[in-house]
Structure formats: C-alpha cells, structure tokens
Amino acid sequence: MMKLQIDHLTKRYCLQRENRDVLALADVSFSVEDGEFMAIVGPSGCGKTSMLNIVAGLLPYEEGNVLIDGKRIFGPGIDRAVVFQHASLLPWRTIAGNVRYGMELQKRFDQAAMKERTDYFIKLVGLTGFERHYPSELSGGMQQRVNLARALAADPVVLLMDEPFAALDAQTREFMQAELLKIWTKAKKTVVFITHQINEAIYLADRVVVMSARPGRVKDVFRVPFDRPRNLSLKREPRFLELEDSVWKLIEEESERLGMVAAV
C-alpha cells in the first residue's frame, strides 16, 4: 500500500538577480510504502532538501503531485512531522515542554493524552530524567533525540527526517543511527530520511533513492538486501561495503558529469 507518492515533481526557483529560472527538481517520481524506511541520498545541491520541504508543506510546488494516502498535499499537515537538521528546540522550554510543542500546535490531543505521550516518547528516546532540563544543558545528540521525540509525539503518518545526524560527531552519529532503528521498530512509522552519507542510507533504509545533481533527478531506486534487526557491525561486512561502493560509483559519475558541465 502506497503511503507517500511523489509523481513527476518538478521545482523551479526564480533567480531574480540573474533573471532566470533554476531547475531544482526535474520530474522526480517514487513512492514509499506504508511502514517503509526510505532513504534519499545524493550529492549536495541535488534538491533533496527542497524535496523534503515540499513534502513537509513548507515549500509550494507547481508541477507534479505529492500525495499522501492518495490525497494531494497543500501546506503543512498533521499527517507529517519533520525532524530537522538543527534541533530547532525552544530554548526557553524544558525538554518535556519541547516534546509537547508539536502536539500543542496541532491541537489533536487533550491535556491528559499530551502528558502521557510526552512521557512515553521521552522514555522511548532514552531521555527519562531530563524532562526538566533546558536544551542548552543537553549535548547535540541528546538535542536531536528531543527533536525526534517531538516529531514522533505528534503521531504523524509520515516522518520526514532532514539530515538529522549531519551535525553530530562520527561516534554519536553511529549510536544515533542504531538508536533510530530501534525506535523506528517500535514506532512503526513511514520514514523519509534524507542524507548525503551513503552508508547511513544503506544501514537505515529498506529502500534507497539515489538522486543526481542539478537538476535533481531520480538516478536509481534500489532495495537494501540486508535483514533486520541490523547491527552496526553490518557496516564493516564486505557485502555492505560492496553495495556502498556501487552507490558511490553512481554518485561519482554524477560529479564527473557536473565537473564537465562546469568546464564547458
């Protein structure tokens, strides 16, 4: 069953200074099944963040269709929640207050339910005991956990993640990836996860969309053949590295093509 469908999506930006249009996304089509973890990987400038913003409803689109459960999306909705690259937590609210924030804005749950969900998701991301702390008292990894808990607590149909671990150090990043898989197994959400790290995409996802740069097109969509649950040690296995390597080649081709375009 298709949860999210992206159908011939094209996005142009108007560069007013140079008085011309720039094509950010060209005819992008793919779909995500219910409960599926979909990673989107591509070089910087491939329009993956534009695409996520469109799906989140933060960026208008004119050509093509974005459908959730078969319905076209217009603007933000309670069926989606975003985990941002920057934790984007309200510095004057405690951790509990921040986890509540998304639910408060969406007004879907009553006070008791909000309280219950806040506690549940703080526990799920492993931050019990930090409810009354302020974001500035937390490390970057912990702040991203709050960011994730806030999105999950809002009970979205589709969870959108915009390079959520990009700002973390390598070690924290690995642990957060493993943690995310655990949480995802429990929360059973459809996830669209954007990253520029190939091994992150392969490790996390059921399927991976590889995008090309300028304009962003779907270069390839493939299924990750590894069983779950996955351990972090999977990343060191030859079959994993082989797959990573083949995706690298795809993206390398892209950069070369771009390099030549730039030379002309």
Place this chain on the structure above:
Amino acid sequence: MKTETTLAQPHIKAETPVRPRESLYQRYEASILGGTAVLIIVAIWQAVWSYTDWISPLFFSGPSAIAKAFWSSLTGGNLLADLAFSGKNFTIGFGLALVSGVVLGVIIGWYRRIRMVLDPFLNALYAAPRIAMMPLIIIWFGIGMWSKVFIVFLSAFFPILVNTAAGIRNMDRDLLRAARAFCASDWQIFKTLAIPGSVPFILTGVRQGVAVGLIGVVVGEMLGSSEGIGFMVAYGGQTFQTDTLFVGFVIIAFAGILLTSVAERLERRFSRWRPER
C-alpha cells in the same frame, strides 16, 4: 566594569553540579578586592581632607563632611521628601514607559508595514538626547511633578520600544520553520515564539531605560523644580553648599547602582535559556 565580569561568566550547566571546593576568599574575590579598593580610596580622601589643606571646601568635599551633611539633611532637612519626590517621578514615568514601550514595540516588531512607517521617527527620537526637550516639556507641563514624569517616560520609552521590536523581529528562522511544519497559526507563532523569544531583549531595554530614566529625572529636576534630588544638587551648587551637592550626587550614584544591578539580575535570570551563540 561590573557588567562585563558578570556577563562573561559561562552559564552553569546542569551536568556539572559538583562545584570545585573554593575558599571563602575565592568565592567573593571580586567583592573583596573591589570593596577594599573603595575603602582605601575613601580613607586616603578622608585623610587628605582632615589633615591637609589641599582640598578647598568650596570646590570639593570630604567623606566626613558629606556624611555630616547627609545626616543633617536627613534629620533636619528635606532629604526624605526630595527622595520621595524623585522616586515617585521615576516610578510613574518608568512604569508608563515600560507598559507602552513593550506594547508598541511588540506591534512594531510584528507588523512590518507599521514599522516601515514609524521607523524614521523612532530612529530620530532614539538617537536624539531626549533630555534636550526638557525646556519644552516644562512649557507643556510646568515645573511640577508631571514634567519630570514625562521626561523619565520619554527617556526610558525608546530603549524599551526599540529593543522589544528587535526581539520580536529577530525570531529564530529554524524555530519558525519547525513551528510552521507543525501547522502553527500566526497567533500560535506570536504566542509561543515571538513573545517568549523577545523577553531577553525587553530586559536589555529595561536596563538601558533605567539608566537613561535616572538621568531624565535628575536633569529634569535640575532644570526646573523646587523639589527632588536633582533640585538638591542644583541648589547645593548655586548656593555653594558643596557638601549638600555631594550628598545628592552620592544618592544618585547609589540609586543608579541599585536599579541597574536589579535590572541586570533580571536580565541574567531570563537569559538562562538564551542560546549561546
């Protein structure tokens, strides 16, 4: 000087509750050094005043003479009445400035077009020394309390207004994006992002407003009044009662230190969660 040392201290993190053992001296080093320095200077001043004739009582005064003048104006003079008069003027004027400055600042910060229309006037008035309007204000309000209330209001209003507007306007882009993604309405964004986010800015405005409001009340009373601490200083000067003049000056200095440190304390308290960047 005080501002810098206190602001430079890092925010205390919850992860580091174990405070390294420090001696009583280490904990109060700033107060001890500063206090000792003040005592030494006052002692030297007093010694020079008592045992030499380097200081002419017409041009300057000494600690003991100031203390004596303070005591006699407290018991026999009008000091308490003057203090009450100045205090009342400052409180009413500052209160009005606080309420209207915050309200108008929020409106100007939130509505871009209103800001565009009002900006030139506000910038001119914010930059101009409002105290220069005192003669005009006396023409409007007379030399009673209301001209003083008004100059305090006028002095404190603009810093509060400008800082509040800046606080509303400088909304964090990332937070705005997050709120929008969760379907926030404009009203919810105003309530949950703009207002709480501008609190540290408002308090900065309050601190600046206190400082200029104090100047307002003193200079206002100097220029046209028959009461108040400012009048006391001006009168002391005109009648060559240098000791009395100094009493007024010391009181003003203390009021300044007291009010500014209260404002600073508030500012620090509310900026506990302010992002450190």
